[in-house]
Amino acid sequence: MRPLGKTRHPIRTARTAPARRAGRAAAAGAACAAVLAVLTAVPAQAQREAGPGGPAPAWALKDTGAPAVRFRGLAAVDRRTAWVAGTRGTVLRTTDGGSSWRNVSPPGAADLQFRDVEAFDARHAVVLAIGEGEASRVYRTDDGGASWSESFRNTDARAFYDCLTFFDRRHGLAMSDPVDGRFRTLSTSDGGRSWTVLPDTGMPPALPGEAGFAASGQCLVSAGPRDVWLATGGAARARVLHSADRGRTWTVADAPIPAGDPARGVFALAFRDRGHGLAVGGDYRADQPSPSAAATSGDAGRTWRPAGTPPPAYRSGVAWLPHSRTAALAVGPTGTDLTTDAGRTWRTVDTGSYDTVDCAPDRGCWAAGEQGRVARLEGP
Numbered sequence: 084m085r086p087l088g089k090t091r092h093p094i095r096t097a098r099t100a101p102a103r104r105a106g107r108a109a110a111a112g113a114a115c116a117a118v119l120a121v122l123t124a125v126p127a128q129a130q131r132e133a134g135p136g137g138p139a140p141a142w143a144l145k146d147t148g149a150p151a152v153r154f155r156g157l158a159a160v161d162r163r164t165a166w167v168a169g170t171r172g173t174v175l176r177t178t179d180g181g182s183s184w185r186n187v188s189p190p191g192a193a194d195l196q197f198r199d200v201e202a203f204d205a206r207h208a209v210v211l212a213i214g215e216g217e218a219s220r221v222y223r224t225d226d227g228g229a230s231w232s233e234s235f236r237n238t239d240a241r242a243f244y245d246c247l248t249f250f251d252r253r254h255g256l257a258m259s260d261p262v263d264g265r266f267r268t269l270s271t272s273d274g275g276r277s278w279t280v281l282p283d284t285g286m287p288p289a290l291p292g293e294a295g296f297a298a299s300g301q302c303l304v305s306a307g308p309r310d311v312w313l314a315t316g317g318a319a320r321a322r323v324l325h326s327a328d329r330g331r332t333w334t335v336a337d338a339p340i341p342a343g344d345p346a347r348g349v350f351a352l353a354f355r356d357r358g359h360g361l362a363v364g365g366d367y368r369a370d371q372p373s374p375s376a377a378a379t380s381g382d383a384g385r386t387w388r389p390a391g392t393p394p395p396a397y398r399s400g401v402a403w404l405p406h407s408r409t410a411a412l413a414v415g416p417t418g419t420d421l422t423t424d425a426g427r428t429w430r431t432v433d434t435g436s437y438d439t440v441d442c443a444p445d446r447g448c449w450a451a452g453e454q455g456r457v458a459r460l461e462g463p
Contacts, residue, residue, distance in 0.1 A: 141433050142419065142450055142458035145181030149173060154451035155399075156210065156300045157439045158202035162447030167457055168197035168210045176228055178205050181449075181459050187228020195220065199300035201249050201275075209234075209275035211247045211257060213297045219244035221257065223275045235269065235278040242267055245295035246303035248311060249275075256281075256330045258303045258313055261289035266313060268330045285332030290318035292345060298367070299400040299439035301351035310357045312384050314338075316348010316364060323349060323362060325384040339378050339389040340364045346371070349378075351439075353411065355403040358383050361426045363413045365397035373397040377413065379426035392428035394420040400439035405446050414440045414450055 147154075147167070154175075156168030163180045172192030175184045195212040202208035206227045212220045219237035224230065235257075237244060242259040249255035253274050259267040265283040294317045295302040305311040313324040313333075321342040326333045340362060341347040350364035360380040365373025376398055377390040398415035413420045419433040419440075437452040448460035 141460060142435060142437075143181075143461040144435075144456065144458045145177070145184075147175055147184045147455045147457050149175065149184075149186075149455035152455050153438070153453045154455065154457060155198045155298060155438045156200040157441045157449060157451045157457075158200045158208065159441040159443040159447050159449045160202050160204055161443045161445045162459070164202075164205045165441075165447070165449045165457075165459075166200045166202045166208050167451045168200040169451075170196050172197065172212070174200065174208075174210055174228060175457075176205070176208075181457060184457075185228070187224070189222045189231040189233075192222075198297040199246050201247060201255070201300075203249075203252050203274075207252075207274070209247065209249070209255070211244060211300075213244055215243050216240040219259070221247070221269075221275060221278060232276070234271075234276050243294075244269075245297040246300055248303045248305045250305050250308050250311070250329065254308075254329060256303060256305075256311055258295060260294040264288050266295070266315075266324070270330060281330050285326075287324065287333055287335045289315075290320065290322070293318035293322070296348060296350045296364075296367075296399075298350045301353065301400055301439065302349075304352045304354060306354035307357050310354070310383065312352050312354065312360065314349035314352050314362065314364070316342065316350065317345045318348070319343055321348040321364065323352065323360075323380075323384050323387065327357075327383075334385070336380075336385055336387060338362050338387045339375055341366055341373055341375065347373075350397075350399045351401045351413075353401045353403050354384075355408065355411075359408075359425065360384055361401050361403070361411055361413075361422075362387060363394065363398040363401045363415075367397050367399070369416070371397075377401075377426060377429060390422075390426055390429060392430075394418075394429045395431060400437065400450070402440045402442045402448070404448070405442050405444050412440050412442075412448065412450075414438065414452075416452070419450070 152169045154167040154169035158166040172195040199211040221235035222231045247257035257269040265286040269278040302314045321338045321340045354360040365376035377393040378387040398413040400414045404410040414437040420429040437450040442448040
């Protein structure tokens with residue numbers, strides 16, 4: 084979409100099944116509590132600066148050495164390993180928790196805008212460059228970014244790719260703004276080494292002006308082996324499309340998020356399982372309000388309800404906290420918000436500018452945005 088600069092081992096034990104379930108529940112609860120403690124803790128200095136009851140910063144900034152780059156692509160592998168992708172064809176990787184970053188940008192990509200990165204581990208990753216025609220490309224690395232192969236270059240001037248997602252290490256999708264009145268999707272079954280345009284016969288017609296937002300790499304997200312959701316904006320209604328067969332057929336639902344303008348719509352989605360999802364967005368223009376900038380779904384995206392207390396402004400990224408059924412983070416240029424009731428209410432916990440957020444199973448939560456900003460959630 085033209086706006087915005089176009090714009091996630093079983094353990095063998097002799098315990099009984101109920102005991103195993105209780106152990107998993109206890110571990111998940113402890114993990115969630117630890118993350119929430121970081122988010123809600125108020126150090127003495129922050130407390131003095133924020134005032135009584137004021138929010139304290141929860142993100143620890145990591146110096147990327149790239150102040151001229153805006154990172155909208157982010158992949159959290161774990162607490163030590165993360166990939167970020169952004170403007171000027173830049174891809175960085177850390178394997179030491181953000182203490183140092185390696186520039187692993189594909190050669191010859193300085194004129195490209197990377198808006199999405201999906202990483203399987205510290206060595207294997209796929210990045211998406213956005214734009215009209217041949218500016219939309221996909222690259223893959225199998226050696227931590229030491230070398231890259233270009234696995235897709237868009238040759239259709241009508242297409243503009245926004246986001247990609249993977250169901251597992253082999254199967255994934257990428258999506259483009261509508262071509263001939265329908266969103267276009269690419270499919271891979273070999274980990275992003277090759278891509279095929281899927282038939283659009285199962286795709287509902289797009290609304291006039293409808294497109295995706297390449298704002299955070301979260302306009303196309305998946306959960307489980309086959310379910311995928313696509314977020315839209317720019318039209319009279321904001322919508323979320325859902326496929327339960329890896330993009331072959333789709334259904335569509337309206338989302339109660341600001342619409343009716345090219346700058347408004349659903350910017351990001353997050354599903355903690357195939358049933359429970361969050362949507363955030365609004366109007367990305369700084370001088371425009373974004374009421375009702377978040378919504379929730381409990382039925383795989385068939386219906387959406389507005390948040391009772393939404394974030395106070397436009398949000399471009401959202402992520403569930405690891406192992407939690409109720410806690411999630413939303414980020415945007417004016418701050419980070421936390422929900423502890425599965426998206427019904429949100430409260431601001433940080434005022435720093437971030438475009439995207441992602442969390443790994445080991446509680447490694449990362450955020451990235453403008454001026455080379457990358458942060459990791461840290462605590463005692």
